[in-house]
Amino acid sequence: MPQSAVSFQISSVSNAQDPMIQQKIDLKTKPLGALGLLESLALQIARVQGAMLPQDTLKIAHPTLLVFAGDHGIAAQGVSIAPSEVTRQMVQNFAHGGAAINVFCRQVGFKLEVIDCGILTPVEDVDGIINQRLGAGTEAIHLAPAMALNTVDKGFAMARDLIERHHQAGCNLIAFGEMGIGNTSAAAAIMAAMMQLDVADCVGRGTGIDAETLARKLALIEQALLLHQRALTGPKAVLACLGGFEIVQMTGAILAAAERKMLVVIDGFIATAAALVAVKIAPNVRDYLIFAHQSDEQGHLRMLDFLQAKPLLALGLRLGEGTGAALALPLIQAAVNFYNQMASFSDAGIEAVV
Template sequence: MNETRLYLDTLTKPRGSLGRLEELAVQLAGIAGARPEAILKKAVIVMAGDHGVCEEGISAYPPEVTPQMVANFLNGGAAINVLARQAGADVYCVDIGVNADICHESLISRKVGKGTGNIARGPAMSREEALEAINHGIEVVEGLFGQGYRLFATGEMGIGNTTPSAAMLTVLTGIDAEQTVGRGTGIDDEGMKRKRKVVHRAIAVNAPDSTDPLDVLRKLGGFEIAGLVGVILGSAARGCPVVIDGFIASIAALTAYRLAPNSKAYMIASHASQEAGHRPLLARLGLEPMLDLKMRLGEGTGAALVFPLIDAAVLIVKEMATFDSAGVSRA
């Protein structure tokens, strides 16, 4: 990393003038153990799962939208497909907990269960199921790594998943639900009141141990959140950068960090979403987002938009002339 910093200072520009792009180049050097000079093969991993807490009326959309959107991903028609194509990335959709039977040649099936339990009435899943979902995320990364992918992004789909994410954030950080609960799919003020009550009830009913991230995940989380924890840990274990998308992906990142603190060095925060708890969550992680486009879609869309910035950081190191090679006078 230090060698890359010094090399960046020899390029034909004022020191540090490319800002976050230079920081990215330095981080990529640390991850790879070498000066970054190769464009990395990219994959967006979209984990999909349903949530029993939808029974409490906390979403503007019905649960059947989850399998419908999975079909949309597989047919290439969702926002993440469009943005990934623009970035030269491939999208892989994983059924890790959808409450439907989906058959498609491109689907990666790793179903742990048909949706989680209703966290307002009991735990989302067992500890064994949480570990299984994490391991599935690791296995998906392993498989894609074997196909030459070296840069991963976290995507998700699961109607109702901002509610468990807000509950997890409240427990893991102590931030009150008034700050962690957002509008998700676009609920009204009454829906917000109901959602906050559900989060408080879920925490009271399940009494998760805030010092045990796996306990918090299994009592309040989702199969897709657990799968993304595995994606993040698997990427770090393989020495690959992993781009964190929005609120749900970031709660997976916080969980991964609590389980394995060294994993943070491999994370790149893509954007600051409009979801209420996202900025304080990133602050607790110590990550600074690259973009702020007022997005709140999920799917990995914010992460896909950062792929070209990562490519730019690599190409600056690879192709930009030095003062000496260009015959430019230094300051």
């Protein structure tokens, strides 16, 4: 039976209370703007959480990081330093707690969940992996559409159910990461299609490929865009033609979280490509997005600029998994805590310097 289309009702975030919120920030015991991006972050969080009065407090509750995993048909063409089998091996590593994302989530207090969206071979008899498989890897995008259009809607529906479970459990901040050999190719293709850019402006070295592999990757993505150019009629069609199962579900999860007025933390290049599609589908999504970091991947800064995003970190990361999103959580908590706990000039009996 065909999957029915999934739509999301996402409200814009009101800026009516911005003067009051900004005044509360400005009257903290510091020079104006001295906390930099933490101040604009606190303002964004206060908007999303509807802080209406000076005494209103902000809150991060049950922060959760979801890692979506999927395989890509284009990986068989050697566009990465690793074969597709490594996707499954890394998913096992996540489940056993041994990856960088596990270490960072434990350190900062993120609950971590791993979702199998469609790796080539599922991991059997391992706890901690959620089965939301859309298939056993996508088709090779330079030869065929990655998936059927109704598969995109199926992935969106699965993602919405996943987010709803976390929302019902009290989570109000959710972060996204991914795992999938070949997924920088899919993300670069999505970027080129959505932003109407030359492929060369979007394609990078991913996990660290050499010049010969980079040239092959570039040629295959150009071939994919040429093959599908008439079918790229909208964001969902772009996902169907060029995306990955993990990118589809990440996009759906971003939309669903914004629908539930949750804060959404975006990781690196692949997650930002999903965010780009989500914003194209529903522009109000942008109000809920916090961009964790600027990765070292070619094209990421350009995509961030397109989304008018100022990332919290720039550490030269290019690992994926949600590692940048995890490392950003203490900064988000710092923005909340200074807003809630830092004394005002009048509280402290200090002459205002505003």
